[in-house]
Amino acid sequence: MSAVTPSWLLALHSTSEVLGLGLAPLAPFFQASAQAAQSPRINSHPLGRRLSNDLLACVEQLLPAHQWCELGRLAVATGPGGFTGTRVTVVFARTLAQQLALPLDGFSSFLLIAHRLRQRAEVGDQPFWLLQELPRRGIVAGCYAVDEWALGGIAEREAPRLYGQLDDLPPGARLEARVDPAADVEQLLRLSGLAAVAGSAAPWANVLPLYPTSPVAQP
Incomplete structure (x- = not known):
């Protein structure tokens, strides 16, 4: 049986009340074309406080778990944003990158x-x-x-x-700084694709949530 060639770039953005997810083929980014990212699939889910419970199901709706072995790179928005929403998605992306030995790009939502x-x-x-x-x-x-x-x-x-x-x-x-989940996920896919072309190693351990304020500080 031939090995599966990694082919997908998955992007996650949850710094607002809406979870944004994007999936694009990696190969077109390496082609000399002005239209590098062809036909990305982008989903928006207004989850709010349900993010922790529904994140996995939303990702599987975009790319079923049995196909995660086909991922070649991950990208995540690191904040600033809501403490819980940002943390949950960054932790999920780090865990997935670690377990699948994938590069992980982190970019601030701003x-x-x-x-x-x-x-x-x-x-x-x-x-x-x-x-x-x-x-x-x-x-x-x-x-x-x-x-x-x-x-x-x-x-x-x-x-x-x-x-x-x-x-x-x-x-x-x-x-x-107003988040547009679908449009910003598109930017996340684009930047991660450019990082892939540039040969960025993007170790998952370097990607951390961005918290301008302390989550334990008193209001």
Whole structure:
């Protein structure tokens, strides 16, 4: 019996109330074509607090467990986002990558938004800030800029972190960091595919959830 050739890239995004999943063939990313990622399958599931119970079933709906041996790479959004939702999906992705000996790419949800905004020409060439307000805690913000040397053409100049108030942010354009699960999963697939082409080893142990605020801090 011939060995199964890994052929799929699976992406998971759960930093909002909606679980986003994406599946794309890996081979087209290695072809010299402007349409590298052909016909990805993307599903959105508004699970909310049911994520812990329903995550596995949703993944199996996209790719049954008996076909996981056909996976060649994984990608996951690392946050910032809800503590439980982000943690559950990152842990699942790490476990799957460890057990199947697969590369795992982790990208911040803000970076995915930045790539989406740039692709839709909603931001220009100047650096910009993405903001998410946390009631009674402050503002989570990260800075992004066009960079031809960065993966996908956008660099994360400042990783998302907590600021006390708007006045604490350095100058620059400011936009709301609003998650679009399906569109951001598409960006997750694209960036992971580019990382695969670049030969990134992407060890699973390096991928951790991003928590700008402490999950045990008092409000």
